[in-house]
Amino acid sequence: MIRVVIVDDEALVRSGFELILGAAPDVDVVGTSSGGGAVEMIGELHPDVVLLDIRMPDVDGLTVLGRLRELAEPPVVAMLTTFDTDEYIVTALRSGAAGFLLKDTEPDQLAQLIRTLAAGGVVMSPKAAATLLHGDNKLGRMAATDAEVARIDALTDREREVLVLLAEGLSNAEIGQRIYLSVGTVKDHVSAILSKLRVGSRVQAALVAQRAGLLAGQREKP
Incomplete structure (x- = not known):
């Protein structure tokens, strides 16, 4: 079972x-x-996924x-928002959120999105993903630092391949299917990528990949 806590100020939404x-x-x-009361509740219940307004x-x-990021074993957190261009989304993703859900997400999609989060995937609307990684936002315009470029260069070819797929929002299982690796092997690659890039989440790794020009439509690695 995937254990979930929902945090929102509106009782009707919860x-x-x-x-x-x-x-x-x-x-x-x-x-x-x-x-x-969210932090105390989550610290007591130890959910796998938190939906956080x-x-x-x-x-x-x-x-x-x-x-929540300060907890010994922080849960996967996806932000809840009404607008997919919310100005706080970039800050949340930089702070360790694993994506976000719109409050009007289709009911028949919601459980699958929770499964994706629990499996290590990233969830966000296509429009917001494009805005975040390719659009005109402050974070998207930032170039990679020399340190980030050096860390990207330290990745193996396979790790770089996994990083690009990770940045597309694929779960470990989906990455494995795409490049014919076991889920365990993909998980090991992801752990190595996060360690080498010195980031704490898949979204943060995706942002480094974007700034380094690894994603589709950007320059190839020199």
């Missing part, structure tokens, strides 16, 4: 997501909370995310 996910045989919503009046989602 109950709606809980109802939808409760119908999935492999998802268990173990708790819901507003921002104020990015904008809350009591304690905002970015603050909660920062506190």
